[in-house]
Amino acid sequence: MTAKKHPDYKGEVNRLELTKEYIDKTLDATETYQKIYSDNIKEAMIELDYLDSSQSYINILINNKFMEMAEKNFESLTKSRNKPYFARIDIKQQTKDLDQFYIGKTSLFKAEDGTPLIIDWRSPIANLYYESRLGETSYEAEGQTQQGELILKRQYTIENGQLVDILDIDITTNDTFLQASLEAHADQRLKDIASTIQAEQNRVIRADMGKPLIVQGVAGSGKTTIALHRIAYFIYTYEKTFKPENLMIMAPNRLFINYISEVLPELGVERVKQTTFIDFMVEVLGNKYKMIDPTNTLIDIIHRTGHDGSNKDIESILWTIRFKGSMDFKGLLDEYVKDIETQFIPKGDCSLVGYTVMSETDIREMFTKDLNYLPVYKRVKLLKAKLSKQLKQVEKDLLKEIEEFYDQKIDRLRVQVEATEKRRLKIVSLLDRKEEKLETVKKAAKVAVKKYIDRLPKLNVFEYYNKLMVEEGLFELYFSRHLGQAAPLANTNTLCVQTAKLLKEKKITVDDYAPIVYIKSKLFGFDENITVKGLIVDEAQDFSVFQYYVLKHILMTNVFTLLGDLSQGIHSYRGINDWDELREHVFGRENSTYLTLVQSYRTTIEVMNLANRVIRKLNNPNIVLAQPVIRHGQRPEIKEFAEKLDLLKTLHNTIIELKKENFKSIAMICKTKQECVLVQKYLSKHAKIETKILDEKEENYEADVVIVPSYFVKGLEFDVSIIINIEEKYEDIELDIKLLYVALTRPLHRLYMYHLPNMMPLLS
């Protein structure tokens, strides 16, 4: 307890006690109110039974709302009881008294006079804690910029409601709180970092929400953590206009979603939609097609790539994936859709017994000009309504004409011809003919519009996509029309044949979602309104430009936050290689914000230096090296073994030692799944250590000893990583450099690398 040594210790203890007392009082009051609201509801229910009064309904609704609010308040206050705040700032304005603000995860105001006992870390004034140094400063308060002097910045460690440590930050202090937080051992979940957010991270969290934000952040720079804090900040700032359920966070897989899931409630945020790109696309399409797992493609590439990184066999596969994610494909589809649109209206007028209801020219005009703001099939509905309306008029006119025609004939007979049996028969026959004609028109009118509409094409979105793949020369036609050059036949042929083959089996790949959803948006639109109005994407480098274009196109919002790292782009054959390209094609350079994070918080200097040595091999000038925060640890232990058995025995001993040292999460990272299985079998048989292999099928995991293939470890972190190479090696090629880099940047504290001879050329 070093807090006692601080000169303000007594004052601070008193303040803490006062705050806790106030929280207790507020909790008591909330409980009492909860009881009152609940009694009110019961009473209103009874009245409802007897009187069926609408006033009772209203009472129930109001009291329910109050109950909800009281419960929410109760929950957040109970949570904050043991640690009401973590920092304090003092500000002096020239003419005013000194203002003291205690900053916590939730705010608390005195009911009597509204003075703040605790302010929320997301409030404008708390920004000073993260951004400002001591001295003259300006800040936002009550909607205005104020000038003042930041006199004090103080941090607290409070455990179980007791003051353990106090630390005043001056210009020279290192962030010891940050250090302490980074030294902790990892359980299986990410944690909230409200008390130690760094200035560069704070800028990302609070960046303008009205503009798309792209963040390039090195491994361990807190991208995932910040994404979650930005959501919390957003919901706090736009509480009145934005519902949490309108926000969506997109993560690479369900395991990852689970991994991050507990931080949001910690930050007081619930009901935010959490999904993967694939799940969201399925929801939007409502399709029954089976998805080929994208990891399989990556595994395929890992296995088939030659030592020089090239392989003729997979070149056209890679071209296919790249093309499907490119804006060129969008351009090609635009040409295709344009033709569908112009060829949609069949030859000939819509007519009723030979009379024109609407001419082909007029229909075409209406369809392609007046209604062209709508998706094609939505236009059909309006066209149908228009035809039906016109038909009614044409039918009415026709019926009238027929009536008049026969009535005139009959009248003439009556006037001009003597009333004989012959005349009577003639009149009867005319009446019959009239009836017959009228019937014919009425009958034809019933089906005229339907008959016309039935002539319009009736394919579904998958059939349209399939048509593009199977109809001879169609793909190539639109390719050359859009790009102004001949299609590379070997590649387009592979693309079309493979896609058609899968579609026939009712299967698609992840790369087909963007084009199919795009076609759907242009031809069919979406029946249900998509309620997502803001999107946060983690591991953003793995998505293609076209996928982003489609997301932006269907969500119709600017509230986009993308966080990613090009160095970790192990799916770069489909994903982003250059953020500029994305800004240019999807968000607009001027209309989007680009920020970078270069500090890395996860791992030690020793581990990060080694990882940087590896990523440098990419020789890519776009790649920024991570700067680790000053935290030292053991040097990475790199060991070569002559025999597989020796390696596995040492591995076994290392795990036992690490467990004794109380490391909670230990991950063995192998390049491929096969290697993982091999290690798992050995550990189970010879060392009686049961392990779990984390892969794409896994949705949950507990902090323990796990084995993970290199391509699946992205985004996760462990106390210790042990990189093992017994069958596969990381070659000096882009994909392997990135895979190894990702593996190297996973541990918080220790790194081991065990390999057989010549298995680690990247470190030689």
Ligand SMILES: Nc1ncnc2c1ncn2[C@@H]1O[C@H](COP(=O)(O)OP(=O)(O)OP(=O)(O)O)[C@@H](O)[C@H]1O
């Ligand atoms: N300001 C901070 N205070 C305390 N811990 C932090 C801070 N920033 C990041 N961390 C910690 O650093 C680690 C890495 O964070 P996170 O996983 O969010 O980074 P990332 O950029 O998403 O990493 P990667 O891209 O490598 O997966 C986490 O343990 C996180 O809690």
